[in-house]
Amino acid sequence: MGIEDILMYDESLFQNINAFDPDYFPPKYNFRETQMEAMAMSIRPAMRGGKPSNVVVLGSPATGKTTAVRKVFEIVENSTEKVACVYINCQIHTTRFGIFSQIHKRLFGHAPPETGVPFSRIYDRIMKDLQKNQKALIVAFDDINYLFQSKNANKIVYDLLRAYEEYPGVRTAIFAILSDLEFKYAFDKNVNTVFIPQEISFPLYTYSQIEDILRDRVNAGFFPNVLPDDILEQISMYTFENGDLRIGINLLRSCGNIAEADAGREITQEHFDRAVESLVSVNVAETIKSLNENEKTLLKLIADNEGLYNAGDLSELFKQKTGSSYASFNRALGKLEFVRLVDTKYTGKGARGQSREIILRFNPDDYDI
Numbered sequence: 001m002g003i004e005d006i007l008m009y010d011e012s013l014f015q016n017i018n019a020f021d022p023d024y025f026p027p028k029y030n031f032r033e034t035q036m037e038a039m040a041m042s043i044r045p046a047m048r049g050g051k052p053s054n055v056v057v058l059g060s061p062a063t064g065k066t067t068a069v070r071k072v073f074e075i076v077e078n079s080t081e082k083v084a085c086v087y088i089n090c091q092i093h094t095t096r097f098g099i100f101s102q103i104h105k106r107l108f109g110h111a112p113p114e115t116g117v118p119f120s121r122i123y124d125r126i127m128k129d130l131q132k133n134q135k136a137l138i139v140a141f142d143d144i145n146y147l148f149q150s151k152n153a154n155k156i157v158y159d160l161l162r163a164y165e166e167y168p169g170v171r172t173a174i175f176a177i178l179s180d181l182e183f184k185y186a187f188d189k190n191v192n193t194v195f196i197p198q199e200i201s202f203p204l205y206t207y208s209q210i211e212d213i214l215r216d217r218v219n220a221g222f223f224p225n226v227l228p229d230d231i232l233e234q235i236s237m238y239t240f241e242n243g244d245l246r247i248g249i250n251l252l253r254s255c256g257n258i259a260e261a262d263a264g265r266e267i268t269q270e271h272f273d274r275a276v277e278s279l280v281s282v283n284v285a286e287t288i289k290s291l292n293e294n295e296k297t298l299l300k301l302i303a304d305n306e307g308l309y310n311a312g313d314l315s316e317l318f319k320q321k322t323g324s325s326y327a328s329f330n331r332a333l334g335k336l337e338f339v340r341l342v343d344t345k346y347t348g349k350g351a352r353g354q355s356r357e358i359i360l361r362f363n364p365d366d367y368d369i
């Protein structure tokens, strides 16, 4: 097909292409009842004048954390006037003003003016409103690790959790949502004394759960009979092996796009193969880009020393290169494994206890590290 044909071709395989968008709100949301009930339990006291509890929502990327919190918040908002729930995406809002202006917006229907009003006035207005209306406030910080790029992270949490000292009767709680391992090192000692959260964890989905979720998505997004079952199974298996549901949803969309550009009426094996090929290279490149300096240095060491698989030797090299401790080596290695750029495997007793073997999961020649 020529470019004009591609653009103008009006037979679509997609019944609703938004079903594959990152912010699509799936009407059917299975397998997370336990977690959502646990969240409801922590909010419940606030409906009756009590104090809601703080929560940490923990799990690998794409295990449904964001969606589950938003669903629960929506239900709470629809059932009571006594609790205000505010969802903050920390990839977008990281400043003290930015965050409190979201809270302001939720309570008063509009953001405060950007200039001319000191922060303390905005804060005071929010807290007095909660106090007067006997409303509890729950703030979810999604991907809270990004908040720690702002030097005010501890202050923001403190502002919220210690509000009752200056404004008696004000009840607040924080839902901290995160996928990153490093969070535990992030809070100040001061904050740790007021932020004692209940942990709610989101385990990885099993193969059959993934297949169920993706099938629902197929039914919402494609016309009937566009995606043959055996391709759905391959997509589900690929998604399961990569441990990331988002990959499956992206694959569905890109299979559809490729088939459509091919003027096909159904998705074929070849479309699937091409979709996988384009996905892999984009994903690895993006993950590498998101690493911090230490993690990048370590990845480069691993890539440059293929054949050196032993974690002990590698930690020595890392120390020479960066001057960092064994603990930071371990943290960086943990991260690389967590984002699935490397695999580590215990290989029995070595000179210093358990030895670990490290395996790169991509071809370093294909990427810029």
Ligand SMILES: Nc1ncnc2c1ncn2[C@@H]1O[C@H](COP(=O)(O)OP(=O)(O)O)[C@@H](O)[C@H]1O
Pocket (backbone or CB within 6 Å): 021, 022, 023, 024, 025, 026, 028, 029, 030, 031, 032, 059, 060, 061, 062, 063, 064, 065, 066, 067, 068, 213, 245, 246, 249
């Ligand atoms: N149980 C589920 N049912 C349907 N879709 C789901 C389910 N869990 C996750 N998803 C979908 O997977 C994607 C990632 O979910 P998200 O809530 O953003 O995960 P996280 O916040 O843990 O990274 C979203 O598109 C979401 O709609």
Ligand SMILES: [Mg+2]
Pocket (backbone or CB within 6 Å): 065, 066, 067, 142, 143
């Ligand atoms: Mg999320």
